[in-house]
Structures are given as structure tokens and as C-alpha cells.
Amino acid sequence: MKTSVPRYMHPGSRGPAVTLLQAFLCGAGFGRNIEFGEEYEPVTVLALQAWQENQDLDPNDHCGPDTRTAMLDRYGFNFDEACETIRGETIFVQPDGKKTLWSPETYSPPQERRTRLTHR
Numbered sequence: 001m002k003t004s005v006p007r008y009m010h011p012g013s014r015g016p017a018v019t020l021l022q023a024f025l026c027g028a029g030f031g032r033n034i035e036f037g038e039e040y041e042p043v044t045v046l047a048l049q050a051w052q053e054n055q056d057l058d059p060n061d062h063c064g065p066d067t068r069t070a071m072l073d074r075y076g077f078n079f080d081e082a083c084e085t086i087r088g089e090t091i092f093v094q095p096d097g098k099k100t101l102w103s104p105e106t107y108s109p110p111q112e113r114r115t116r117l118t119h120r
Contacts, residue, residue: 005080006092006100009063013040015090017083017102021063024077025051040093062095 009021018040025031025044030051033043048067049059055070063079071077083090089103 004102005083006094006102007065008092008094009040010093010095011040011042011045011061012093012099013091014038016086016088017090017092018044020079020082020086021048024071024075024079028075030054 005017009017015038018038019036021040022031022034022036022044025047026034028051030047031044032047034047035043045061048063049061052059052067052070055074057066057070068079071079083102084104086104089101092100092102094100
């Protein structure tokens with residue numbers, strides 16, 4: 001999955017993209033105890049792991065490429081595209097603990113190269 005959105009969202013991430021994940025989990029029936037608040041906290045981890053296990057994925061603590069592919073393939077939900085529609089900054093914690101600040105307002109998608117045809 002090629003995208004501008006950071007590849008992983010681990011516990012400790014925070015911002016509107018976390019709320020988006022929480023809303024997906026609730027909509028899928030796995031977020032009964034989630035308190036929405038832009039914090040990737042233990043209840044969100046438990047809900048994500050329950051969803052991953054239900055989808056025959058390795059239940060782990062992060063929302064990465066395999067999880068996002070399953071969201072798209074099985075629910076038609078494109079997490080990355082949805083992230084690009086929200087306002088505000090999200091801090092995505094990566095597997096190595098590094099924090100990546102991301103916002104759709106500061107992201108510029110690559111321009112398509114257009115070949116100009118000229119007739120002589």
C-alpha cells in the first residue's frame with residue numbers, strides 16, 4: 001500500500017487519525033469501551049487486537065500495512081485516504097519509537113507528470 005500517511009500507528013500516537021481508527025473499530029463492533037479522545041491508549045489496543053484476531057491477522061498493538069489492507073479488503077474502508085480528509089496533526093509512533101508528525105494540510109501529493117504533445 002503506497003501512501004503518504006506514515007506506515008505504522010503504535011500506542012502513544014495521538015491526534016485525529018487515532019480518533020478515525022477508534023471510529024472504525026466502533027463501527028466494526030469492536031470498540032464498546034473506547035473513549036474517543038485522540039489518544040491511542042490501552043482500550044484502543046485491546047479493541048484493535050480483538051478486531052485483528054477476528055480477521056485472522058496476528059493480533060498486535062499497531063495499525064500497520066496488514067491491518068489497513070484488511071480494512072480495505074474486508075470492509076471497503078481506506079484508512080489512508082480517510083486520514084487525508086481530516087483536519088489537524090497526528091503524531092504517528094513508529095516501530096522504533098520515533099514519532100512522525102503528519103497532517104493532510106502540510107502534505108502535498110506528488111504531481112502527475114503530464115506529457116505535452118506538440119504537433120509540427
